[in-house]
Amino acid sequence: MKTSIKTNVLAATFICIASTHAMAFDTDEIKDNQAPLSTEFNQLDKSGDGLLSYTEASEDKLFTKKHFAKADVDKDGTLNQDEYSTYKSKAVKKNVSRVVDDSLITTKAKEELLRAKDIKSLQISVETYKGEVILSGFVENAAMKEKAEKIVAKIEGVKAVKNSLEVKS
Ligand SMILES: [Ca+2]
Numbered sequence: 001m002k003t004s005i006k007t008n009v010l011a012a013t014f015i016c017i018a019s020t021h022a023m024a025f026d027t028d029e030i031k032d033n034q035a036p037l038s039t040e041f042n043q044l045d046k047s048g049d050g051l052l053s054y055t056e057a058s059e060d061k062l063f064t065k066k067h068f069a070k071a072d073v074d075k076d077g078t079l080n081q082d083e084y085s086t087y088k089s090k091a092v093k094k095n096v097s098r099v100v101d102d103s104l105i106t107t108k109a110k111e112e113l114l115r116a117k118d119i120k121s122l123q124i125s126v127e128t129y130k131g132e133v134i135l136s137g138f139v140e141n142a143a144m145k146e147k148a149e150k151i152v153a154k155i156e157g158v159k160a161v162k163n164s165l166e167v168k169s
């Protein structure tokens with residue numbers, strides 16, 4: 001009994017400290033990866049004990065069993081605020097940089113296709129998702145179709161090219 005009271009007091013102290021920290025950040029800084037994410041954490045912590053059980057954490061779609069296990073660094077079966085925010089902010093950052101990467105690839109691919117003398121690129125459309133580039137639209141001959149694919153495949157960050165270009169006859 002004594003121990004559990006102690007733990008609760010500790011947890012409450014921790015939450016207080018965490019929210020004081022959160023208040024010190026303005027909205028711009030909360031977007032930074034150093035943000036404590038304490039609001040999200042407290043919303044998920046339905047029991048209010050300062051720890052997220054798997055059931056509590058899984059309210060956030062990110063925390064599937066696999067992700068929960070990875071985030072639980074000390075393997076005690078719960079996530080404390082630290083474990084939660086470290087994992088969550090990393091995941092958010094990763095997702096943001098993936099979207100940025102995809103749009104950079106698209107831009108680069110369009111540039112390269114424009115630059116290629118023997119390709120009439122105006123009818124080619126480029127889309128990128130998770131590093132896979134999808135080429136669609138029309139080209140004048142099979143050689144152009146092949147060349148466009150080769151050019152795009154060479155761009156840094158491209159994992160695959162789906163060549164859906166159609167040859168105009
Ligand atoms: Ca809890």
Ligand SMILES: [Ca+2]
Binds near residue numbers: 072073080083
């Ligand atoms: Ca833990």
